[in-house]
Amino acid sequence: MATQSLSLSLSHFFFLFFLTSLSPVSSQCKHPPIIFNFGDSNSDTGGLLAGLGFPVNPPYGRSFFRRSTGRLSDGRLLIDFLYQSLNASFLSPYLDSLSGSKFTNGANFAVVGSSTLPKFIxxxxxxxxxxxxxxxARTLELASSGEGSLINEEGFKKALYMIDIGQNDLADSFDKNMSYAQLTKRIPSIIIEIKNAVKSLYNQGGRKFWIHNTGPLGCLPQKLWLVQKGVLDQVGCLSVYNSAARLFNEALWHLCQELRTELEGAAIVYVDIYAIKYDLIANATKYGFSNPLMACCGFGGPPYNYNVRVTCGNPGHEVCAEGSRFISWDGIHFSEAANSIVASRVLSTAYSSPRTAFTFFCQD
Structure with a gap:
């Protein structure tokens, strides 16, 4: 009993430590932070809901917003915690016409389900x-006509351009039953799309880039439920899925190195999200989490609490008690508690190459 109490105390300590590390650092910014984000559901703050009206039902959003905001989590995402670390308001989805935002702090273009290929979908x-x-173009047009509160050309130059995409490209390849060899041949095409995007933003004046690699795809409860007979690693994750993610991440790392030499004056930071998330799953108890490969919200109970026919937010779903310590929220996306720890690791600079404070773009 004493041992269990000590374990709970340590877990509580770790949780408080990571939340404390997210204290605002806006005093380090010499000008208001502006961020433009491009990505998928890992950083969508409501784009799918606003753009297509696709329902994202409770209990999504229950832990922080106390309502569904279109985020695929019970609360805040990694991007929300990063923005809060700047003491800035949350980034509004570009597609949300009712947010009332003038996008003075940037815009979020990420939408659930997004990938790099096919490129015109x-x-x-x-x-x-x-x-x-x-x-x-439209913002600068309005600014030139006298709307002084909008982002000007200098603001676009000083902004941070974040990219967090690729997971759905890999998942789609597996869903189409591509062989591992076929998938590896597809990775260069995915990397080219990311390269083209960075170069286009650079040609528009962007100089500060923050690029996340993809997480351990084979540790998602959804994938584990779908692939019943896959080879598992020592943590219980699908080896071939994680191998594909690591291969993609290696190619992305080389791309960042290449772009640093090609794009004069550009600062390109590569962030190893895979290492952060895999460590969190492999050492879940150290951080106060239980059942690291099981969804909080889903159906079916252990070991994964996931069923593609009864997903979170749909009739018949089962959800853990509020405040429970789960890493996976719905079998695909992280819980707010897990996202807070991922954010603290990102902010530590230990997983960034080169090691760079998140505030670097607003210090000049």
């Missing part, structure tokens, strides 16, 4: 880039 990375180009 909403809301692929290429489409998100086209939306940004329209947004910038």
């Amino acid at each position: 909403p809301f692929s990375l290429n489409i998100q880039l086209m939306q940004f180009l329209h947004f910038k």
